[in-house]
Amino acid sequence: MALLDIRNLSVSFATRSGAFRAVDSVDVVVDSNEVLGIVGESGSGKSVAMLAVMGLLPWTATVTADAMTFDGRDLRTLGTRERRRIIGRDIAMIFQEPMSSLNPCFTVGFQIGETLKTHLHMDKPARRARTLELLEQVGITDPERRLSAFPHQLSGGMSQRIMIAMAIACRPKLLIADEPSTALDVTIQAQILDLLVALRRDTGMALVLITHDMGVIAETAEQVVVQYAGRQVEQSPTRELFRDPHHPYTFGLLAALPERATGRRLPAIAGVVPGQFDKLPGCTFAPRCPHASDLCHSQVPPRAPARLGKALCWTPLVNGVPQHSAVAS
């Protein structure tokens, strides 16, 4: 049984201009000790989907799902109190903006210790010892001194390491990393990703890695989910996705990778992501898709079978060629 099993997750926000569906029928399945990558452009609903798992969405959000279980427990029926016992302990999450994610008024030691106290009820000396251990584990030099540091005294990379230390404090079974390195500069980015991969190997936790960098996916993830405008357009093992992408969007993303480009110019996907107010009756990618037909524009495509990456497409690609018969079968 999968560690995290989410079927047909949808999230809509109540806005002034009516309901807005930020996540639309997304499936996320993560096994123990697996790394799942979620890719997609900005606004594709990656964060919102994972915040729904954590139960951290604002009250304006409505979450629906056919199934939403973590470690055998149904998250949909769990009371807020029981949920709080799981999040921060068995599922932990780190965020995009490390600098603003730590509370400026409390020391590093306090903020890590608070998690230990809340979930593991450790006493003060035990918390201190464990915090030092954690700081060392995430590669902070001179941990003794950092205990009493305030967040404004830390660099971005260091803040993210502290966030990671805090997240893994209770040895979670699942760590959700929401673009953990986007806000950092390139060398630090690589260090943070390496750290996450190493921690996953050492602790045996599962990792959901949200990113919009295909390169990061290639290096770290075992399974990939590709999201586009709130929908999940493709899902398959990383190796297969890179070998033969089935959705035109994934195809475009991979073609845009510098190391794959053949010509002198990098190919880009023309057009922009549909906004909150674009009501598209058919496939949300159709306006930008080189293979789109009238059907694509008018009707939501069905999901292709697993051998075609569960692509949400009328004419999934095989070796870059649209298969018109694929869906009918």
Add this chain to the structure above:
Amino acid sequence: MVLYFLKRAALTIPTFFALMFLTFAAIRLVPGDPVEVRVGERGISPERLAQFRHELGLDQPVWKQFFDYVWALLHGDFGTSVVTNEKVLTEFFTLFPATVELSLSAILFAVMIGVPAGAIAAVKRGSWYDQTLMSISVVGFSMPIFWWGLLLIMLVAERLHLTPVSGRIDLIKFYFEPVTGFMLIDSVLSGQKGALLDALHHLVLPVIVLGTVPLATIARMTRSSMLEVLGEDYVRTARAKGLSPFRVIGLHALRNALIPVVTVIGLSVGSSMAGAVLTETIFSWPGVGKWLIEAIGRRDYPALQGGVMLISAIVISVNLLVDVIYGVINPRIRHGR
């Protein structure tokens, strides 16, 4: 931090000189002088009048009077009251504890109600509670103190007999020598049964009257500051840790939201000491505010000049202290620059 504080302190020196000039000038612009007030309408011989004037230094040219006054102040001499012949400094500090007791109680009242009320309004923004609270606070904010005080006296004290009308304690039932000048402390020290309760009873109405404006200010400030903080990433982090809503809001959010509020609280301490002038007059509260109003009536120049200078000095010091506290509670300032 220390340097910053010293700079701020140095900046207050020009303020003091401006103050000396203003108080000196303002008082002299009011018609009548101490001699006329004392002599009254009976009239006395011109020679006696001139002698009085000479004794008080009023026959000197105005610039000379000002110079003497500044010179004395710089030597720590706040003058002698022309009415009671007491040192202004002594009179002031005999009455000052009563004012401090009243203003601090009023601020305490305002903080204890205003901070939680504002924080809850922010958490439940847009709700019925939030809208009611914000409407009430607009009224409180613009409440005319004098009218409010009289209204409460009429309603609560006269009609309902819930509280006494004036004073600090029932002088018929309780009598003891002041030790600290703070009635709440002295009443306990006196060991007389019921004295503390009676003193508290006398404090209720003045505290409500003086605390109304700061209460409204603090509630609004806490609400807006809290609204801002609740959207911050670190609040989401706190929730992601699985902390209880009480801890997330009451510790992680409020601790940050209070940083700007502390400044407002500090400044209210200063302004409530000044505001005590009205409240003390309404409730016959024997503090420096009431004393100053009486000094105006008697044209007691030294008492007025000295009293205003002292109050101003205290208000300025309190504001300086607020700066220091702001630095202490805000780690970004404490260890920076």
